[in-house]
Structure formats: structure tokens, C-alpha cells
Amino acid sequence: MAENNAGAKEVKELGEFGLIExxxxxxxxxxxxxxxxxxxxxxVLNYSNKQIVVTTDLLTEGVHFDLMYVPIKHLGYKAVMINxxxxxxxxxxxxQITVSIAVSGKFSLDAIELLYEGIHLACESYNVDLIGGxxxxxxxxxxxxxxxxxEVDKGKEVYRNGxxxxxxxxxxxxxxxxxxxxxxxxxxxxxxxxxxxxQPDMSAYDYVLERQLKPEARIDIVEExxxxxxxxxxxxxxxxxxxxxxxxxCKQSKCGAKISEAKLPIHDQTIAVAExxxxxxxxxxxxxxxxxxxxxxxxxxxxxxxxxxxxxxIIGEILPEAEGIKLHGKGEGFTHIKxxxxxxxxx
Amino acid sequence: MAENNAGAKEVKELGEFGLIExxxxxxxxxxxxxxxxxxxxxxVLNYSNKQIVVTTDLLTEGVHFDLMYVPIKHLGYKAVMINxxxxxxxxxxxxQITVSIAVSGKFSLDAIELLYEGIHLACESYNVDLIGGxxxxxxxxxxxxxxxxxEVDKGKEVYRNGxxxxxxxxxxxxxxxxxxxxxxxxxxxxxxxxxxxxQPDMSAYDYVLERQLKPEARIDIVEExxxxxxxxxxxxxxxxxxxxxxxxxCKQSKCGAKISEAKLPIHDQTIAVAExxxxxxxxxxxxxxxxxxxxxxxxxxxxxxxxxxxxxxIIGEILPEAEGIKLHGKGEGFTHIKxxxxxxxxx
Numbered sequence: 001m002a003e004n005n006a007g008a009k010e011v012k013e014l015g016e017f018g019l020i021e022x023x024x025x026x027x028x029x030x031x032x033x034x035x036x037x038x039x040x041x042x043x044v045l046n047y048s049n050k051q052i053v054v055t056t057d058l059l060t061e062g063v064h065f066d067l068m069y070v071p072i073k074h075l076g077y078k079a080v081m082i083n084x085x086x087x088x089x090x091x092x093x094x095x096q097i098t099v100s101i102a103v104s105g106k107f108s109l110d111a112i113e114l115l116y117e118g119i120h121l122a123c124e125s126y127n128v129d130l131i132g133g134x135x136x137x138x139x140x141x142x143x144x145x146x147x148x149x150x151e152v153d154k155g156k157e158v159y160r161n162g163x164x165x166x167x168x169x170x171x172x173x174x175x176x177x178x179x180x181x182x183x184x185x186x187x188x189x190x191x192x193x194x195x196x197x198x199q200p201d202m203s204a205y206d207y208v209l210e211r212q213l214k215p216e217a218r219i220d221i222v223e224e225x226x227x228x229x230x231x232x233x234x235x236x237x238x239x240x241x242x243x244x245x246x247x248x249x250c251k252q253s254k255c256g257a258k259i260s261e262a263k264l265p266i267h268d269q270t271i272a273v274a275e276x277x278x279x280x281x282x283x284x285x286x287x288x289x290x291x292x293x294x295x296x297x298x299x300x301x302x303x304x305x306x307x308x309x310x311x312x313x314i315i316g317e318i319l320p321e322a323e324g325i326k327l328h329g330k331g332e333g334f335t336h337i338k339x340x341x342x343x344x345x346x347x
Numbered sequence: 348m349a350e351n352n353a354g355a356k357e358v359k360e361l362g363e364f365g366l367i368e369x370x371x372x373x374x375x376x377x378x379x380x381x382x383x384x385x386x387x388x389x390x391v392l393n394y395s396n397k398q399i400v401v402t403t404d405l406l407t408e409g410v411h412f413d414l415m416y417v418p419i420k421h422l423g424y425k426a427v428m429i430n431x432x433x434x435x436x437x438x439x440x441x442x443q444i445t446v447s448i449a450v451s452g453k454f455s456l457d458a459i460e461l462l463y464e465g466i467h468l469a470c471e472s473y474n475v476d477l478i479g480g481x482x483x484x485x486x487x488x489x490x491x492x493x494x495x496x497x498e499v500d501k502g503k504e505v506y507r508n509g510x511x512x513x514x515x516x517x518x519x520x521x522x523x524x525x526x527x528x529x530x531x532x533x534x535x536x537x538x539x540x541x542x543x544x545x546q547p548d549m550s551a552y553d554y555v556l557e558r559q560l561k562p563e564a565r566i567d568i569v570e571e572x573x574x575x576x577x578x579x580x581x582x583x584x585x586x587x588x589x590x591x592x593x594x595x596x597c598k599q600s601k602c603g604a605k606i607s608e609a610k611l612p613i614h615d616q617t618i619a620v621a622e623x624x625x626x627x628x629x630x631x632x633x634x635x636x637x638x639x640x641x642x643x644x645x646x647x648x649x650x651x652x653x654x655x656x657x658x659x660x661i662i663g664e665i666l667p668e669a670e671g672i673k674l675h676g677k678g679e680g681f682t683h684i685k686x687x688x689x690x691x692x693x694x
């Protein structure tokens with residue numbers, strides 16, 4: 001749990017400019033495309049002949065994260081991952097991020113430093129320059145806004161709208177783990193509220209907790225695909241759940257899809273947690289969200305080559321639009337897939 | 348006053364994806380550099396051989412704006428201006444923005460639409476493409492995060508660190524007006540709290556209210572300077588007040604500065620408001636902030652040319668660092684300039 005309730009006196013003493021300077025003083029720019037980073041009215045970049053990819057996400061306390069159980073350093077790391085994942089989903093390579101935060105008085109300088117430790121670690125691990133941002137106060141809670149900028153060779157960018165009938169539907173990694181981790185954390189939070197002295201043994205949940213608290217963006221998949229000269233026909237990252245994402249691809253590509261339940265990659269621990277909660281693991285995989293895996297479609301001619309990549313599963317096929325978007329169960333039947341993804345506006 | 352307290356049922360019905368689609372459905376991309384806008388994991392841009400400029404700002408309700416007296420459409424417009432102003436301060440031209448908002452349940456769809464009307468109007472007026480963003484919910488209040496992206500020919504970008512001893516210090520427009528407007532609005536808010544039926548006559552304050560509620564970024568100054576082939580040696584936009592900004596330039600350029608109080612451009616209405624509040628108009632001009640004028644330094648050889656531009660005032664001169672940063676009063680003496688700008692962390 002983040003120690004974020006100490007006095008925020010130091011933050012006020014530093015002031016806005018002092019805080020930005022303090023949090024960014026050790027940054028060294030690594031990329032040739034990063035001409036000028038933090039410290040002026042704007043950052044300056046040069047991408048010569050590359051296409052530029054830009055994505056942005058806003059996370060608010062109590063809606064996107066709960067500091068009751070999310071360590072604030074992990075939150076910083078994850079906030080960066082969410083954005084990098086969007087860049088990879090364009091078949092692009094992230095190069096720079098800007099980070100803006102609004103914090104209320106309940107956050108100590110220590111807490112903000114830990115948040116930035118997570119952000120810096122993510123930048124380090126994924127070879128990304130932090131080039132700018134904004135630090136200001138809010139009346140309540142913490143808000144994080146990150147913009148990621150990346151590059152891709154012209155013609156190699158992959159949109160959601162390129163899937164063709166007969167294309168294979170693939171996912172990286174496994175699905176539903178982040179949601180399983182969230183279920184465990186929510187349960188422990190409820191227990192903690194009743195008995196603050198409980199010391200739960202979480203070792204049986206290590207995998208799903210890591211999936212929820214410290215997801216990784218799939219740079220490796222994008223690199224592996226490039227190495228064997230495969231460009232997916234369509235791609236999206238799985239932030240809201242497989243159901244929601246396959247619908248995005250089908251809607252934009254004007255096609256239908258068939259997904260085989262039996263082919264869904266689900267980790268043993270995810271299955272165990274689902275069973276513990278008396279829920280169907282398939283629901284976790286289809287609607288869980290926050291896995292930040294990649295969902296993409298391939299020309300069937302690329303299937304053999306794609307099989308060389310260990311961490312990819314072929315889970316279905318693109319159909320004509322009139323066929324709809326269907327999940328074929330392990331038995332005979334099928335169900336129509338509906339977006340059940342996390343809706344930030346539901347209570 | 349924004350009608351933001353109607354039921355937010357429609358927002359929930361639309362959901363996150365529906366809301367984004369609803370707010371962005373009429374967008375047409377205008378720039379060759381905007382390859383792909385809203386609707387995928389990321390936007391795609393192509394800047395061929397131009398330098399790219401990126402800036403971002405986060406605004407939170409209750410800290411940066413008060414919806415008691417800021418019409419929400421104006422807020423959308425101003426939020427864009429704040430970012431465009433940063434791009435102009437690099438001597439660059441903004442081309443794209445991303446907009447992320449987090450809104451609590453108290454905001455109706457009408458209110459969010461009005462906010463976006465202001466954003467779209469700003470994009471239209473300043474020839475900028477809205478290429479992406481994020482729309483999510485917050486537990487309380489409204490947060491707006493905007494990232495602006497622009498272009499500048501290599502070698503023409505202007506940083507804060509290029510001022511040289513003997514350079515002339517210039518500002519565009521007039522100073523302190525936005526702060527005067529804020530004083531009037533704060534007073535009317537206090538009156539309103541006591542007597543909600545009061546109908547104040549605000550016609551005597553039209554200029555300063557417009558400065559506060561609907562500031563304009565100085566595209567015209569950047570264009571005029573380019574037309575007569577002047578590249579400032581250093582430039583910054585005035586968001587936190589002249590004191591704070593001249594200190595930024597001096598610190599980064601490793602120099603001192605002398606500003607003449609008598610040369611400060613202050614509008615008659617700003618002076619009248621300052622006097623009404625028994626305050627010194629010079630304080631408004633030096634520390635007021637939010638004017639979004641440009642502060643820049645020029646090689647003295649460019650002075651005659653710069654005088655062709657109507658709305659520029661030469662207010663001082665760059666000195667050696669050891670001289671400090673001084674304001675020469677209308678009499679004999681001088682005072683050292685300290686950053687008194689708006690500090691978001693002060694209560």
C-alpha cells in the first residue's frame with residue numbers, strides 16, 4: 001500500500017516548477033529523435049522520414065485505480081505500459097512520452113517520487129524518453145495523463161480496419177489474468193476493511209496479481225513479427241477485454257469473426273481463481289480487460305511463419321460481415337459476442 | 348454559468364466508446380501531416396523534414412478553473428489556447444491536438460458537448476486537427492488534458508535559453524488584463540453567494556473579462572515576425588506572469604535583465620480595475636498571469652524591423668547575469684524581480 005497520506009508540506013515548498021525540476025532532473029535523452037526534452041514551452045522532436053504515432057490516456061483515482069491495493073510505483077509503471085501498448089498495437093515503436101499529473105494535498109513528496117520511479121523504470125525498460133509534461137494540484141485524488149509518441153516505417157503501420165475474410169485471429173500471451181488479479185485484490189480489500197490486521201497469504205496468486213499490478217506491453221511480439229517479415233492485417237491491444245476488441249476490429253474492417261472457446265489461452269492460475277469465485281474462466285478471458293496483450297489478424301499464408309513465435313495463439317478466423325461475431329463453445333453451439341468490456345460510466 | 352448539473356443519464360447510456368464517437372463524429376482532418384485521427388489505438392502523423400514540437404497541459408476543476416463563473420464552452424476554448432500558446436512560444440505552428448477529459452456524474456451530455464464546442468471552435472479558428480484523446484469518468488469534477496503538436500523548420504525553433512546581453516526584451520499585447528478579469532469574477536462570485544438574485548452590470552469590464560475567459564494565442568505575432576524574417580533569440584509565453592517568465596529566460600540564458608515599469612503595456616480597463624481594488628496595476632502586469640502573450644528577446648539590430656509590428660512593446664534589455672533581474676520604477680529606484688506567479692500548490 002502506498003504511503004500517500006503523509007503531510008504534503010514538501011510538495012508545497014517545492015512549488016510547481018520546483019517539483020517538475022525535482023522529478024525530471026536526472027533524465028537523459030537517449031533517442032536521436034528527441035532534440036529537446038523537459039524545460040521549455042514544448043519538447044522538440046525530429047522524425048525525418050518516419051511516420052509518427054501518437055496516443056494518450058487519462059487515468060483517475062477511484063475509477064481506473066485504487067490506491068488501497070495498488071502500490072503507487074506500480075501505478076506509474078502501468079500507466080506508461082497502457083500507452084506503450086497502444087503504440088505497439090499500431091506496429092510502431094514508442095520513443096517518447098509526456099507525463100502530466102494532478103495531485104491533491106494528501107500525497108506526500110515520497111509518494112510522488114515513487115510514482116515517478118515507476119514511470120522512469122518503464123521508460124528505462126522500454127527505451128523511451130520522458131520529454132515533458134505538467135505537474136499540478138487537484139482538489140481530490142490523483143489523475144495521470146500520459147501521451148506516447150512512436151515511429152513506424154511508412155506502409156508498416158497497422159490499423160484496426162485491415163482484417164480480410166479468411167484471416168486468422170491471433171492473440172499474444174494469455175487472457176483474463178489481470179481480471180483474476182483484480183478479483184483477488186478486491187476481495188482482500190473487503191477483508192482488510194473488516195479486519196485491518198489480517199495478513200493474507202497471496203503466494204497462490206502471484207501470477208494473476210502481477211498481471212493486474214505490473215502488466216508488460218508486448219514489444220517482443222512486435223519485434224518477433226518484424227523479424228520474420230509479418231505485418232498483421234489488423235491489430236489492437238486488449239485493454240477492455242477480447243469481446244470488446246474483436247468487435248472494434250470487425251466493425252472497422254466491416255467483417256464478422258468466429259472465435260473458438262477451446263483455443264482461448266488462459267493461465268492455470270486464472271482458471272483456478274475463476275473457479276474459486278464460482279465464475280467461468282471464459283468470461284474472464286472474453287470480458288476481463290487490462291491484459292494489454294495484442295489481438296491481431298494474419299493472412300493465412302503467414303500462419304506457418306507465425307507459429308514460430310512461441311507466445312501466439314490462433315483463436316479464430318475472420319468471416320463475412322453477415323455471419324456476425326461469434327464465440328464457438330467447447331460443445332456444438334455458439335453465442336454472439338457482445339461488448340461487455342469495462343464501461344467507465346457504469347456505477 | 349454552465350448548465351452542468353442536469354442528470355448525466357445520457358452520458359452513461361452512450362458509454363465511453365459512444366461518447367468519444369459522439370463528440371468526434373464530425374471531425375474532418377485538414378492537414379497533410381494528419382494521416383489518421385480519432386478511431387484507432389493511436390493517431391498517425393507524417394512531418395517529413397520538419398521539426399516536431401510537443402506540449403501538454405492538465406487543467407483541474409477548482410484549481411485551474413471555477414465553473415461558477417467560467418462558461419464551459421469558453422473553458423474548452425481556453426484549454427486549447429493554453430497549449431497552442433506554448434507551441435507559438437517555440438516559434439512553431441500547431442497542427443494537431445489530442446484532448447482527454449475525465450468527468451464526474453454531475454456533468455450532463457449537454458455540458459460535455461458545450462465543452463467540445465469550445466474545443467472545436469478553437470481548432471477551427473487556429474487551423475488545428477483534433478486527432479485523438481480519451482474520455483473517462485472521475486469521482487469528482489472535471490479534468491482536461493490537452494497535448495498539442497506542431498511543426499517548425501529546423502533551425503527556426505526558439506528556446507528560452509538563447510537571450511544574449513544587449514538583446515531587447517519585448518512583449519506582445521498588454522499585460523495584467525486576465526488577472527483583472529479574475530478579480531472581477533471572484534468578487535461577483537462572492538456577491539452571488541450572498542445574493543443569488545443580484546444582476547451585476549459587467550459592461551464596464553468587457554475587455555478584462557474577455558482576457559480572462561477567452562484568451563487568444565498569438566499566432567499573429569509569430570506570423571508577423573516570420574514575414575519580416577525575425578527570429579527571436581529567446582521566447583516564452585506568459586502563463587504565470589511576466590516576473591516568472593523573465594526569470595525563466597534569464598535562468599536558462601544565464602543572464603540578467605532590466606525591465607522598465609513605464610514601458611509595461613497595460614490596458615486602461617486593467618488600470619481602472621486595479622485602482623477599483625486599491626491595487627497597483629504594475630503588480631497585475633508583473634504577476635498576474637494567464638495573459639498568454641509572448642515574451643521574447645531580439646537582437647538590437649532587429650529593433651527597427653520589429654517596430655513595424657503594431658502590437659509589440661519593447662520593455663527592457665538583457666544584462667549580464669551578475670546584474671540580476673530588475674524592475675526599474677517610474678522614479679529613480681529599482682527592485683529585484685521575484686517569481687510571484689501563480690503557484691498551484693499554494694492554498
